[in-house]
Amino acid sequence: MDKVVVITGVSKGLGKALAEEFKNNGFTVVGISRSEVDFVDFHISADLTKKEEIKKVQEEIIKKFNKIDVLINNAGVGLYDSWENMKEEQLRYMFELNFFSVVNLTKEFLPYLKKTNGSVINVSSVAGKMYIPYMGGYCATKFALNAFSDSLRAELKPEDVHVLNLIVGRINTGFSSRALGSKKPPETPSLGASPDKFAKAVFKAYKKRKREITFPVWYKLLIWFVNLFPNIYDKIAYKKWNS
Numbered sequence: 272m273d274k275v276v277v278i279t280g281v282s283k284g285l286g287k288a289l290a291e292e293f294k295n296n297g298f299t300v301v302g303i304s305r306s307e308v309d310f311v312d313f314h315i316s317a318d319l320t321k322k323e324e325i326k327k328v329q330e331e332i333i334k335k336f337n338k339i340d341v342l343i344n345n346a347g348v349g350l351y352d353s354w355e356n357m358k359e360e361q362l363r364y365m366f367e368l369n370f371f372s373v374v375n376l377t378k379e380f381l382p383y384l385k386k387t388n389g390s391v392i393n394v395s396s397v398a399g400k401m402y403i404p405y406m407g408g409y410c411a412t413k414f415a416l417n418a419f420s421d422s423l424r425a426e427l428k429p430e431d432v433h434v435l436n437l438i439v440g441r442i443n444t445g446f447s448s449r450a451l452g453s454k455k456p457p458e459t460p461s462l463g464a465s466p467d468k469f470a471k472a473v474f475k476a477y478k479k480r481k482r483e484i485t486f487p488v489w490y491k492l493l494i495w496f497v498n499l500f501p502n503i504y505d506k507i508a509y510k511k512w513n514s
Contacts, residue, residue: 273299274387275336279319279376280346282306284444285394288466289343292474301332303346319346319372320364329379339383341477344373345394349450350408361451362408369412374419381432390433390477393420397440397490401497404508405454424482435476436483440490442469457511 276293280286281302290311294300302311305318315331317324332339347369350361377391384391398406399413417436424434442464447456464487476484485491497504 272336272338273297274340275299275301275332275338276341276343277301277303277332277339277380278311278343278345279303279372281311281314282308284446285439285442285466285469286343286345288470289345289473292467292470293341296474298341299336301336303328319376320367322375325372325375325379328376333383338387339380340387340389341392342377342380342384342389343392343394344376346372347394347412349406349446350452351405351447351450351454351456352408352452353405353454354407356453357408358452365408365451366412366415369409370415370419373416377423381427384432385427385430388431388433390435390480391420391423391427392435392437392473392477394437394439395420397438397485397494400438400494404505405452405456405512409450420483433477433480435473435481437473437476438483438485438490439469440464440485440487440493442466442486454512 276298278286278290278300281290282304286304287310290300290302300311301313301315302308303315303317303319305316307316308314313335315328317328319325348365350357350365373393393416395416396413398410399417402410420434420436427434444466469486472484472486
C-alpha cells in the first residue's frame, strides 16, 4: 500500500502544492479543508478549530486507511493589526487554527505515526523567528508553533518519529488577501518564490529527515539582521508599515 500523507489547508496555496508534490512521488494524499477539492485521493471537509471535528477527521482516515505516514499541519491564517486595535476574538481564532488545531490533530495521530516511524511536518513562518510590527499576534502563534515542533521532536526521538519544522517566508499564495485585521500590509515586490519550488524543497527535506528548513533560504539573513540590529530594524519596519 502507498504511503499516506494527510495535509490540512489543502484547497489552495502551499497546501495544494504540497498535495501535488507528494502525489507525484507516489503518496496517497488525504486533504483536509473547508472547501471541497478534486485533486486529492480522499478529502474531508472540517473546521479544525473544533475538537470534535478533529476527532472525526482522525476516525475517518484511520477507518479508511488504517495508518498514516506523514501529517502536514499547513492550515493557518494571518492577522494584520496593532496590539492596541487588535480584536480579541480574531486573535483567539487565529491561535485556535494556527496553534491549538496543530497540537490537537498531532496528538490524535501520534499513536499511528509511531507505528510507521512517520513524520510530522509543521508549516511555521519567518514570523516565528523574528518579530514584525502589526503582525505581533501572528508572530505569537508561530513562535508557539516553533516551540511545539522543537520540544515534540525531542520527546519523539526514542520513538523514531520525525518532526520537520518549516520556516516559511513570503511565497506567492495570496496569503495577505485572506488575512484578518484592519491594517493593510505594505507592498512587497515578488522575489520569485513559488509554491511549487517550496513543495519540492519540503519533500527533499522530508526524505532526508531534516529538523528544519527556511524557505526562501535568504530569510536566514533577515532573521540574523533583526536579531543583531533590532534598533535599525525597528526604524525601517515602522517606516515601511506607515508609509
